[in-house]
Amino acid sequence: MKILVPVKRVIDYNVKARVKADKTGVDLANVKMSMNPFDEIAVEEAIRKKEAGQAEEIIAVSIGPAQAQETLRTALAMGADRAILIQTDDIVEPLAVAKLLKAVVDAEQPGLVILGKQAIDDDSNQTGQMLAALLGWPQGTFASIVKVVGDGIEVTREVDGGLETVALTLPAIVTTDLRLNEPRYASLPNIMKAKKKQLDVKTAADYGVDISPRLKTLKVEEPAKRAGGIKVKTIEELVDKLKNEAGVI
Amino acid sequence: MTALVLAEHDNAELKPATLNAVTAASQLGGDVHVLVAGSGAQAVADAAARIAGVSVVLLADDASYGNRLAENIAPLIVSLAGDYDAIVAPTTTSGKNILPRVAAQLDVAQISDVMKVESADTFVRPIYAGNALATVQSTDSKKVMTVRGTGFPAAAATGGSAEIRTIAAAANPGNSRFVGAELAKSDRPELTAAKIIVSGGRGMGSSGAFSIIESLADKLGAAVGASRAAVDAGFISNDHQVGQTGKIVAPQLYIAVGISGAIQHLAGMKDSKVIVAINKDEEAPIFQIADYGLVADLFQAVPELEKAL
Numbered sequence: 001m002k003i004l005v006p007v008k009r010v011i012d013y014n015v016k017a018r019v020k021a022d023k024t025g026v027d028l029a030n031v032k033m034s035m036n037p038f039d040e041i042a043v044e045e046a047i048r049k050k051e052a053g054q055a056e057e058i059i060a061v062s063i064g065p066a067q068a069q070e071t072l073r074t075a076l077a078m079g080a081d082r083a084i085l086i087q088t089d090d091i092v093e094p095l096a097v098a099k100l101l102k103a104v105v106d107a108e109q110p111g112l113v114i115l116g117k118q119a120i121d122d123d124s125n126q127t128g129q130m131l132a133a134l135l136g137w138p139q140g141t142f143a144s145i146v147k148v149v150g151d152g153i154e155v156t157r158e159v160d161g162g163l164e165t166v167a168l169t170l171p172a173i174v175t176t177d178l179r180l181n182e183p184r185y186a187s188l189p190n191i192m193k194a195k196k197k198q199l200d201v202k203t204a205a206d207y208g209v210d211i212s213p214r215l216k217t218l219k220v221e222e223p224a225k226r227a228g229g230i231k232v233k234t235i236e237e238l239v240d241k242l243k244n245e246a247g248v249i
Numbered sequence: 250m251t252a253l254v255l256a257e258h259d260n261a262e263l264k265p266a267t268l269n270a271v272t273a274a275s276q277l278g279g280d281v282h283v284l285v286a287g288s289g290a291q292a293v294a295d296a297a298a299r300i301a302g303v304s305v306v307l308l309a310d311d312a313s314y315g316n317r318l319a320e321n322i323a324p325l326i327v328s329l330a331g332d333y334d335a336i337v338a339p340t341t342t343s344g345k346n347i348l349p350r351v352a353a354q355l356d357v358a359q360i361s362d363v364m365k366v367e368s369a370d371t372f373v374r375p376i377y378a379g380n381a382l383a384t385v386q387s388t389d390s391k392k393v394m395t396v397r398g399t400g401f402p403a404a405a406a407t408g409g410s411a412e413i414r415t416i417a418a419a420a421n422p423g424n425s426r427f428v429g430a431e432l433a434k435s436d437r438p439e440l441t442a443a444k445i446i447v448s449g450g451r452g453m454g455s456s457g458a459f460s461i462i463e464s465l466a467d468k469l470g471a472a473v474g475a476s477r478a479a480v481d482a483g484f485i486s487n488d489h490q491v492g493q494t495g496k497i498v499a500p501q502l503y504i505a506v507g508i509s510g511a512i513q514h515l516a517g518m519k520d521s522k523v524i525v526a527i528n529k530d531e532e533a534p535i536f537q538i539a540d541y542g543l544v545a546d547l548f549q550a551v552p553e554l555e556k557a558l
Contacts (some may be wrong), residue, residue, distance in 0.1 A: 124359070
């Protein structure tokens with residue numbers, strides 16, 4: 001079985017996003033960019049499945065600017081076998097991403113696609129489910145355990161009330177939650193080896209997919225800031241403030 | 250203009266998140282219908298029919314909807330979508346699981362986690378862990394959106410008398426099966442509906458130590474929350490996680506104990522009315538957004554606070 005792992009280049013999770021003065025978006029100039037953390041978990045899960053003899057090949061795919069090659073090299077250094085970049089400088093919404101990924105799936109015929117449950121930039125949490133819909137495949141979203149069982153998989157999902165487990169036929173879609181695994185760091189020799197692995201660069205037009213956006217961003221603003229509070233010295237003072245000043249207890 | 254709201258429920262009870270979604274849907278400016286897809290869910294449909302402002306409840310009662318599998322429910326919503334201008338679901342794990350599948354099948358963009366309805370096609374939603382708010386206008390003829398509970402007041406649970414229409418189930422693709430669930434059982438209020446939340450972080454140090462959080466929560470009639478660090482460390486189960494990818498809460502009072510205040514955690518609770526932080530590290534970022542900060546050893550301060558109430 002082949003596993004396809006889409007990865008996105010996003011603002012590093014330790015960096016606080018700053019809104020541009022002209023309110024057109026978030027300032028990404030000279031900001032550290034990294035692989036979306038949920039996608040790292042997806043790459044790790046694919047590698048573990050390969051190490052367990054449940055997969056033969058891992059293909060990483062990214063949709064984004066030329067610099068997304070670095071993100072793909074990271075995936076290759078972790079252990080993916082080859083990579084595809086669908087290069088574009090446009091904003092690509094989840095629906096268009098899902099359409100591009102469907103085209104890649106049609107060409108590569110993976111048995112499993114493992115995606116991050118959401119990207120930490122647009123926080124949409126849509127692409128995996130949309131890809132599943134376009135392919136007519138089942139989906140195990142927000143996964144904390146993925147087990148290959150017979151001809152299918154069992155996915156334990158993090159849901160509002162706790163955990164639930166579903167059994168899916170293959171091929172299937174999995175989206176990762178935080179506790180699925182702890183991604184490995186790429187070793188220096190693997191980083192060197194990754195430079196020689198195959199990385200194909202394509203365009204959306206190569207796949208015949210229209211990626212024009214459906215949403216117009218009218219403005220991007222900073223949320224209202226909380227006024228700074230005070231430090232209290234004792235529990236008595238805290239209780240007094242909560243009762244008599246804030247009136248919340 | 251008619252909007253269809255996907256009801257959040259467990260076949261027995263209608264969940265409060267539905268009420269906030271109904272308010273968001275009514276702000277689109279037309280009629281609001283509610284879809285109850287479940288198994289043995291007549292009581293849920295009856296409850297949905299009593300929501301103020303709902304004119305029609307569609308009840309699809311079928312074994313295949315008993316566990317709200319997205320593979321089964323999405324085709325049902327798609328089959329109904331022709332009659333609606335908007336499909337709305339609460340931003341719950343169920344809404345997040347099902348709705349993008351509907352949007353893709355309808356070939357429309359989904360607007361995720363809407364906080365504010367500006368007009369029937371323009372919405373405000375958080376991006377970058379809530380560090381920016383985007384106002385987006387949808388160019389699709391049909392709107393598909395999940396809505397953040399804390400952004401909309403709950404519609405009145407009683408006072409309505411909607412017509413209940415029983416509808417047939419859609420074809421079941423048969424590619425997924427519910428195996429089981431481990432759901433937390435608690436007498437405490439639900440996190441997303443609680444007026445007071447007491448949350449613990451990495452500073453708790455162990456799962457045993459969470460008992461002082463639980464004890465304080467019980468004294469206050471509060472829900473128990475946690476940071477990602479506490480959940481990752483195995484101190485407490487995932488359903489307690491508050492943050493960018495966990496639950497978004499906005500209670501009257503949020504007491505953060507031993508939580509440093511990573512941006513991902515703040516994203517989930519910074520709209521709380523009053524925030525209290527108890528942390529021994531006076532440099533912890535949580536103090537920058539707390540209304541009342543107490544620099545103290547939580548193992549002394551929390552029991553002391555409980556006693557003082």
